[in-house]
Amino acid sequence: MQHVTVGDGMTVPDALEVSDVSHSYGRKQALSDVSFSIAPGRFTVLLGLNGAGKTTLFSLISRLYDTRHGSMRIFGHDIARASGEALRRLGIVFQARTLDLDLSVCQNLSYHAALHGLGRRAAMARIETLLAQVDMSDQIHDKARSLSGGQMRRVEIARALLHRPRLLLLDEATVGLDIRSRADILAIIRALVSTEGISVLWATHLIDEVEDGDHVVVLDKGKVLADGRVTEVCRSVGAGDIRQAFATLTRPPQASAEGRPA
Template structure:
């Protein structure tokens, strides 16, 4: 295996990692889906969780979001252990799953206000946040439309707005652009990157689409449940001896599973 491992150890003031995954493994019966995966990401950064279908991305998201219990290893979100302090950890996180989760018979506003009430946000505050977020995701004026009338890309924008309602510090998106046209994909990705730059939100963006990765990103690469690289895109390219992230990713998925070379942050 080729690759780099960039372990974030804190910035000014020694802030805790936005997400710290340490020695995490998970199996479905006799099938190992994740094997001793460890990486950390800093606050206010865009990190790509990159892997082919079946690499373990969705399993990892299910563990981070506490849909599955973490039995082997630990996951901390801004210092909160997802298993021992799930409430505190999940209050820091907004999640957009790969499968559509809007209630199609409700309006956009009803979908969002219901989610706001689950987080204890009511009345005037909920209305203000919904109006602001619809502007943020370029869906202003659609609050009274039924969810079923929206396109796939528009539904995804509403799901992103919903995930941001409780003002999380970390946003998880699992294959958020799957099934969308090129223009919709680009628009959603631009919106998320803008949130990192303007709001200081940390993002973990799971994808198998290499064209969604930019040179300035951090990248975590999974292959058949194993971590094969973690670090900046430029470090990954250099360590792989290739000229692009596309070629580096291709090489990583042809390589074996030997040790990871470490590069200091």
């Protein structure tokens, strides 16, 4: 387990530590010996094409699936053996939309707050604060079905933050959104990291969502191909930018003139 030393000399365990995690669906291997960690208060990009294994990994972290091979910890708490403590520190936004379309924004959030044991008064205060943070205060009483895709995603982000998690996972959070909405969602999440110190694992296949200062984990066909700062990953493969580095890392082996693998 890795630890980070903070200003007062105390050490804090990694926000997320994934160690030798493998998972399969029958004979199909979805993840193979996946290992990486993310430091507290960092924005980390899990970069991979569709089918790379990103959603499977998120399902394991959130305990939708059991971890049979390998281990994972959230701020030092083993997800399998201390799931309550681990998941209490986790907020997650899945790729699929999950709001109840027949309920208002406030009702959707209030129901989720109750699941976390928040009293009505505390829940409403938290809901109002979060909706202001994601610029959705004016829509608090609107039915979810009347919202745009970008607005729904903002509400889902607010919902994931209700219980004040220290680690936030987002799986393809901008999929299907227009350019402006994508940029707005990404700006909201990056602001949470810089102003509140929340740790974020942002899964995406969109390379333009990666910035040079980010920590990036490149996942391809269930395997980690690179793990480090963007500049380090680019340097390791002699690439000028992350787009070129990703193309180099995920390029299939070239065939020789005789048709055999090179």
